[in-house]
Amino acid sequence: MRVKVGKTSIVLAKGDITDQDVDAVVNAANPSLMGGGGVDGAIHRKGGPQIDEECLEIRRSQYPDGLPPGKAVITRGGKLKARYVIHTVGPVWKGGKNGEAEVLAAAYRNSLALAAQKGLNSIAFPAISTGAYGYPFEDACRVALQAIVQELNELGGSAPEEVRLVMFTEGDFDRCAALMRSFFPGLAKTLDRNRWLKVCARGSRLASPLCCRL
Ligand code: APR
Numbered sequence: 001m002r003v004k005v006g007k008t009s010i011v012l013a014k015g016d017i018t019d020q021d022v023d024a025v026v027n028a029a030n031p032s033l034m035g036g037g038g039v040d041g042a043i044h045r046k047g048g049p050q051i052d053e054e055c056l057e058i059r060r061s062q063y064p065d066g067l068p069p070g071k072a073v074i075t076r077g078g079k080l081k082a083r084y085v086i087h088t089v090g091p092v093w094k095g096g097k098n099g100e101a102e103v104l105a106a107a108y109r110n111s112l113a114l115a116a117q118k119g120l121n122s123i124a125f126p127a128i129s130t131g132a133y134g135y136p137f138e139d140a141c142r143v144a145l146q147a148i149v150q151e152l153n154e155l156g157g158s159a160p161e162e163v164r165l166v167m168f169t170e171g172d173f174d175r176c177a178a179l180m181r182s183f184f185p186g187l188a189k190t191l192d193r194n195r196w197l198k199v200c201a202r203g204s205r206l207a208s209p210l211c212c213r214l
Contacts, residue, residue: 001177003184005152010145011164012180013124014173018046020166023120024074024084026111028128031066031089033059033073038131043085047078051085058087070106072114084120086111090129093136104129104140105147112151116158124164127172137172141179 002011017025017039028039033055035044044051054075059066067073072088088111091103107128115123125144129135144165152159167173181187 001180001187003180003187005149006156006159007161008152008159009162010148010180011162012167012173012176013164014167014170016042016168017124017126017166018042018080020124020164021081022122022124022162022164023082023160024086024115024118024123025077025080025082026072026123026125026128027085027087028126028131028133029067029087029089031063031068033063033067033087036132039126043080047080047085050078051075055087070103070110072107072110074114074118082124084118086114086123088128090133090135093129093134096139100129100135101139101143104135104143105150108144108147109151112148112155112160112163115160116155119158121160122162122164123160124166126166126168127176130172137175138179141176142183145180145183 002009004010025043027043030036030040035041035052058073058075062073063071067087067089069089069091072086074084074086077083077085088107090107091098091100093100108125111125112123127137127140128144130137130140148163152163165176167176
């Protein structure tokens with residue numbers, strides 16, 4: 001599913017962030033930058049030692065006390081298809097009254113700004129903070145969509161051509177798709193079409209003869 005914001009296509013996809021063939025994938029890191037579980041573990045494992053080494057250098061030279069939540073740094077992609085990894089730290093969910101939304105928005109915006117600064121044309125985000133950090137999924141998606149659109153508007157001509165939101169599960173894809181539909185009203189029409197095509201493809205009993213002609 002995709003929607004155009006200025007020159008940028010925001011694309012919702014289901015898959016593994018480490019498989020994305022884009023200029024940069026975004027890592028849902030922790031302040032140590034030394035890897036962890038989830039996205040962080042997958043990127044460090046699959047990307048190999050080059051990512052670890054460059055993260056260590058960033059810690060040594062720029063962030064000896066660790067990467068603060070909301071900030072973003074960049075390393076090369078090592079063995080990943082992606083040329084670069086943008087590491088950002090999302091907020092740990094503590095109930096929503098501790099500035100979590102602002103920090104999450106900053107993580108998306110700073111990652112996008114860094115990609116633009118490097119002249120990158122495509123960037124893929126996981127659903128930052130919605131795993132180990134416990135951010136409620138729908139709330140996090142709303143913050144993400146708002147932050148991405150705001151940053152794209154600010155970046156103007158230097159914005160990337162593609163921003164991909166990579167959902168790890170079918171359920172997360174469907175939940176984010178529903179949110180995108182309400183966030184981008186114009187999308188609702190096209191999405192219904194795509195949705196019906198999916199239903200047709202599944203040969204669901206719900207599929208009316210009409211939909212297969214869509
Ligand atoms: N590709 C895409 N999405 C993934 C993948 C993957 N390979 N693995 C997990 N996800 C999804 C999760 O389902 C969740 O929706 O990414 C989202 C973020 O989950 P986490 O990776 O747990 O990230 P986060 O919630 O930001 O917590 C970060 O967890 O792994 C540690 O070191 C990391 O301490 C940091 C914390």
